[in-house]
Amino acid sequence: MGIAEKLMFILFLILISAFFSMAEISLAGARKIKLQLLVDEGNENAKKVIDLQSNPGNFFTTVQIGLNIVAILAGIIGDGILSPIINKYIGNPTIAFLISFIFVTGCFIEFADLIPKRLAMVYPEKIALTLVNPMTLTIKILTPIVFIFSGVANLVFKVFNTPNSRDELITHDDIFALVDAGAEAGVVHTKEHHLIENVFELEQRWVSSAMTTRDEIVYFTLEETEESIKQKIAEYPHSKFLVCESDIDSIYGYVGSKDILPRILKGESSGLQNIKEITNRNILIIPNTLTLSEMLDRFNEAREDFAVILNEYAHVVGVITLNDVVSTLMGDVVYPMQEEYIIKRGDGSWLIDGVTATEDVKKVLEIEAFPEEDSYETIAGFMMYMLKSIPKKGAHIEFDGYSFEVVDVDNFKIDQLLVIKEEKKSEDDLENNENE
Incomplete structure (x- = not known):
């Protein structure tokens, strides 16, 4: 086989490898929500992609078989393919072989792997719909080999009690992540963002x-x-x-x-x-x-x-x-956020009414969670839980980078708390010490 024929064969192998690389990323990364919308519109290819995602064993086995066959053939055919030509100009066989190796390897990395995968990540649904039919045909052609390798893989999964398919259940966290991403992209407006968050909070708040x-x-x-x-x-x-x-x-x-x-x-x-x-x-x-x-x-x-x-x-x-x-439900949309119960002061601190729900405080202060928050419902309850006593005026605790101090008590009831971010508090203390 001449150099021209070898180069053409290498180009053919690059195309095949690019096909498997794009199929692997796009079919795995295609979002089920978008695919389901296409299925509802009558798109048959979208249904095929969902089926492959539901049972990905044979699909991934075919991809790996294809990529490994291509890699082996490329190694055999591409071995020193350009060495004779390069050696004529530099007169050093070792350097000529090294240059040839770097060139062929670089072509595979760039055009058979990197570029196809990046395209598949940018347009996963579109590329998955285009490649699903040839990929399905390839799986059928390689069925005997796929059956052996996939069977061994299934046996290993069974031994370690690992599921063969991914969990498609959508959780609250998944929806929040999508809404947050939509808000950052400008697709979801601020009011809509708050409203969606509040809807899910109804399930968590007593x-x-x-x-x-x-x-x-x-x-x-x-x-x-x-x-x-x-x-x-x-x-x-x-x-x-x-x-x-x-x-x-x-x-x-x-x-x-x-x-x-x-x-x-x-x-x-x-x-x-x-x-x-x-x-x-x-x-x-x-x-x-x-x-x-x-x-x-x-x-x-x-x-x-x-x-x-x-x-x-x-x-x-x-x-x-x-x-x-x-x-x-509509508080963040119709009214200023917690206007009556949470007041942000000019120095960066907050005055919070004792009966304010902990969910509202977490939202304002961006606190992930309070300890044992099922044991109480208000910020006053949080203080009592942390102090293990009925708080008196001046009682304070440190939590999650904030200082919580009781500033007003009425007949054993916490009326108001002063909340200061620890960084801000440290700066104020330093400034007071310098003034003294």
Whole structure:
């Protein structure tokens, strides 16, 4: 075989190697979500690619057989292919062989491996759809050899109890990663990004993170006077009020402001002296073990938008409305982020209300997780857990690069925390020492 024929054969081997390299990367890297959309549109090749991805054993075996055969043939044919020509000009057989070897090897690295694989990484779905049919045909042609090698590989996987196919389940983390990537690329807007994050947070947050707590509930009793009712409505203009027989734990029902206000405006005071007449007894009562997502389902099933939350001892721990859940879902989109509970100060520190949900604090401070966070729901609960005591004013802890300090306590209840990033705190301390 002459030099020209050898060069043509080497070029042919480079093309074959490029085919296997592109097929290997593109079929493995093609995203199932995009392929499934193409399948729904009637694309048969997309269905073939998904099938290969679901059972990749024969596919990868064929690729490796093809690449190794090409490598062996290239080594045999390309051995010193350019040496005679180069040797005529430099007169040194060893250097001529080395130059020939580097040239042939470089061509395979560049054109049979590097460029094809980079193209396949950039356009995985498009190239996979183009190569799936010839790849399927190659697998059929090499079936006897593939059967032997693939069988041995399957046996090894079985011995080590390893699955033969990849897990295609999509987790919350996968979706978050896609959304984050979309936000960085500008495809997903900031508001849409926050909304998607909040939707998944509904599955993780308990109802207590969005409820009105027991000590903040404004309620009427069956013996409530007209004057007291007017005063409470004037001071707390809620849309619905809890109605109890005597105390907060003796639940009777709830009443809407729209049922009370017309009577007040018309001067029908007699109607207010017996609040039973306008109380709705079909009150939704739920345990405090529900998530906000489950709470939405309960509201939908009951066709109600107001619920009372009880603990395991049947004591009222709070009330929640549909608007509370929706506000949690839409908070970052419609309202300034945690405007009431988390305030960022000019010096880079944060003032945080004690009842702020830990999920909101993690989001603002970019903290991955709090320790044993299933044991509490608010930042005040976090402080109590870390200190192992009822915190007093001035109590502080260090966690994840932040300093958490109690700055206000009201009757054993943490009202406010001051949070300072440790780097910022160190700079401030240094500046104070220099001033002294």
